[in-house]
Amino acid sequence: MEAWATRAARARDPHTSNFAQRIEQRLWRYSASRNVVKRWLLEIISWTLSAACMAGVIVMLYVYQNRSIPRWPLGLTLNAYISVLEKIASAALLLPVSEALGQLKWSWGPWGSLLLIIRTKGRSLAALGACVTILALCLDPFFQQVVEYPEKWRLQDGKGQIPRAIGYEPFYSSMSFQQGFQTMETDQSMVGVGYRFFFGNGTPPMTFGKGMRAEVPLGCPNSNCTWPDYETFGISNECRDATDRVEFRCSHGPMDWIQMPDADPDAVKDYTFPNGTSCGWWLKADKPLLMTGYNVDRRSNHSGEILLQRAQPLYDLFSREFMPGYTPLLNNSRNPLAHVIIVSGEEAESVHRNATPSAQECILSWSAQTMQSTYTAGGYIEKIARAFVNTSVGESHWRTTVIPNDNNQMILYDYNNTSFIDNNTHNAMVALFDDVFPSTYTILSDDKDAQPMMRWKWWKTITPYTRRMIYNPWLYRNVTMHMDRMASAMTNMMRSAPSDTETVEGMAYDLESLVDVRWVWLSLPLGLLAFTGIFLLATIFRSSREHDRGQVGVWKTSAIATLLYGLPDDMSKKMTSTKADETPRAKAKEVKVKWVPIGGWRFSGNSIPPSFKGSPSSS
Known part of the structure; x- marks a missing residue:
């Protein structure tokens, strides 16, 4: 007992814990906070970073539109600049989408998240996030089509003489x-x-x-x-x-x-x-x-x-x-x-x-x-x-x-x-x-x-x-x-x-060779940026309401909930098949499981009556 207390104290001591542990503790405190902004701070920062990268691309294109191709140090080209910012914007855009989808799966359940798009036919909030994830694959070709370099006649300093x-x-x-x-x-x-x-x-x-x-x-x-x-x-x-x-x-x-x-x-x-x-x-x-x-x-x-x-x-x-x-x-x-x-x-x-x-x-x-x-x-x-x-x-x-x-x-x-x-x-x-x-x-x-x-x-x-x-x-x-x-x-x-x-x-x-900006190709990246922001705000609003009512916690893509709260013993026994030709997987297809923070696990199915494990105080 004393050894466990000593390890716990060391874990709480910032001087004894390593850098990764301190980051993990900080993120966990943010996720467990009652402040909505702190719970979603990383996702908000990620979306803001994606927006900043796209803004950097747009500003640079506006500055060099119809001008000569810039010559930057170390041979850096305008296409390379766009490509780097595009990669950062794309990666930063996927983080809030994936975390929001991860949060919404707790409302739908594990099996429901797999059939999200098919069953909802695009009529749910999660379907918007799934569409953003798919369309994000097109960001790279769209960014590459924004700029072309046609040759045009430009007035020079010299004078023709005749x-x-x-x-x-x-x-x-x-x-x-x-x-x-x-x-x-x-x-x-x-x-x-x-x-x-x-x-x-x-x-x-x-x-x-x-x-x-x-x-x-x-x-x-x-x-x-x-x-x-x-x-x-x-x-x-x-x-x-x-x-x-x-x-x-x-x-x-x-x-x-x-x-x-x-x-x-x-x-x-x-x-x-x-x-x-x-x-x-x-x-x-x-x-x-x-x-x-x-x-x-x-x-x-x-x-x-x-x-x-x-x-x-x-x-x-x-x-x-x-x-x-x-x-x-x-x-x-x-x-x-x-x-x-x-x-x-x-x-x-x-x-x-x-x-x-x-x-x-x-x-x-x-x-x-x-x-x-x-x-x-x-x-x-x-x-x-x-x-x-x-x-x-x-x-x-x-x-x-x-x-x-x-x-x-x-x-x-x-x-x-x-x-x-x-x-x-x-x-x-x-x-x-x-x-x-x-x-x-x-x-x-x-x-x-x-x-x-x-x-x-x-x-x-x-x-x-x-x-x-x-x-x-x-x-x-x-x-x-x-x-x-x-x-x-x-x-x-x-x-x-x-x-x-x-x-x-x-x-x-x-x-x-001049920089010709074809702004229409930015419609998809800017549209995805806007949809991701809307999707993230809608998910934050919905999860906050569910968290306040004690229905679903803010777990996002974390597996901590399933690790801390496994199936109760009596439900595991009920899940065991009694038929010789029936497998546990077949039995699981007939069962729907949902975790309710206050009420515990809720089970329903054809052969299993609804049951709960735990109580509001224990959960």
């Missing part, structure tokens, strides 16, 4: 003089661009990234740059179908279209155009011009020669006076760089069939263009939103002066104007287009081995210039597109010039 032309004056540094008169060498960079389009397909756009290769020296510090609308000085083109400006007929007269004129017997180096009869499509003017056709004379040096295509300016090459008798389709530029009609029969066979040719009237002019530019993933996209051209039509600003040289073998012309562009610049650009407008594309016969030749630089009256073409861009029906591309390439050359340009700054973007 040039725009505010003028074009490339000639002041290369002035030269001849016989006391100022002459100029045409900008060789612009000549290179023009010749690529005059005698070939130009510089076709090259696919690069998500757009085309940029033809201007732009700068973009990131993978995407967008510029606000900006204006640049450049060249614009406009074309119209001019089929109604030509007519078919046969006519006799000077054949100025032939490939190689005849030598003038009265001069050493000059050439003349012989007369002849030609059939084909003629330009409607006071002095009609054969645009595409063939010579029908026999026994002549040019018999059977075919004119496949002709590009004819609508003004005199030297005086710049407009062609008499021709009614233009386009007359919306006061000082065009070129105003030309291009007619093509395409093939010798179609020319001989007198098929209707394709005809385009085009005009190239200085313009102020409003540009829209974007650069994405290495590809450049450019669009001309608007183009302003000086459309004031009136008396020409050009004045020409004939200047003979000493031996009268060459005529020089001095052009003067007062237009919005510098005289020298405009003069040099006009001279560049004068190289190819006018020009003719002829073939000596319809022999398949015959090679067509272009005759160009008509302003040189001494020696005809001819050129063999690998690809003649003026021969086909895509003249309008070709002229548009040439105007764009020349504008880009002006924007790339070392002078008369300035930089336009734009916004730079880069792809970043």
Whole structure:
């Protein structure tokens, strides 16, 4: 007896009991307390911890929503943060549910707790706890679906830079003089661009990234740059179908279209155009011009020669006076760089069939263009939103002066104007287009081995210039597109010039993985948190009422009640089967047992009358 008292005293002495014993004693005192909050303190703390973890997840998602993925120390990621808090929240959520279910089983009895959900069909308080326990298995996948990381364009600190032309004056540094008169060498960079389009397909756009290769020296510090609308000085083109400006007929007269004129017997180096009869499509003017056709004379040096295509300016090459008798389709530029009609029969066979040719009237002019530019993933996209051209039509600003040289073998012309562009610049650009407008594309016969030749630089009256073409861009029906591309390439050359340009700054973007929060996936975790709180409060309320009436103690999941209060001896004997073929388990199925704290054990069944063990004082 003294030894037992000594062990009991040691158990009560905090200095002699270990840490685990002290915790167990503290929890037992809380469970046995008459204070409702103390009896359920651990469950309340557990539910609060689960709520705090979910709140920590929500706050972090709210802070980083639509922002870049956070970079935390030790490589911790947002998903890891959510996963850790989710695990704690899930575990903390199950404790109050399991304890509440454990408490409710004392009201239902051991066997009734097993058939709780089936028999109640979800209509009891315990069924809510059972559903929460099952649905808690889905917390992990739901939390993992809350966050995804789409890539979106985000504004960066850097600026995109793109040039725009505010003028074009490339000639002041290369002035030269001849016989006391100022002459100029045409900008060789612009000549290179023009010749690529005059005698070939130009510089076709090259696919690069998500757009085309940029033809201007732009700068973009990131993978995407967008510029606000900006204006640049450049060249614009406009074309119209001019089929109604030509007519078919046969006519006799000077054949100025032939490939190689005849030598003038009265001069050493000059050439003349012989007369002849030609059939084909003629330009409607006071002095009609054969645009595409063939010579029908026999026994002549040019018999059977075919004119496949002709590009004819609508003004005199030297005086710049407009062609008499021709009614233009386009007359919306006061000082065009070129105003030309291009007619093509395409093939010798179609020319001989007198098929209707394709005809385009085009005009190239200085313009102020409003540009829209974007650069994405290495590809450049450019669009001309608007183009302003000086459309004031009136008396020409050009004045020409004939200047003979000493031996009268060459005529020089001095052009003067007062237009919005510098005289020298405009003069040099006009001279560049004068190289190819006018020009003719002829073939000596319809022999398949015959090679067509272009005759160009008509302003040189001494020696005809001819050129063999690998690809003649003026021969086909895509003249309008070709002229548009040439105007764009020349504008880009002006924007790339070392002078008369300035930089336009734009916004730079880069792809970043952002935090996209899909809040709907938090509905289940927050719903379970709310249901668990309701379930816990309802269980606390019910168990408190039963405890106060002396019906059921607050035992929760503890097995102490069954260990302290076993079945009485007389009931154990009654549970023993008297039949040979009946087992104790079969007998137990017919018995219902319930522990009443004040009244003791209560038994009922088919073969056992209700009985009680103990008394209110002993229980």
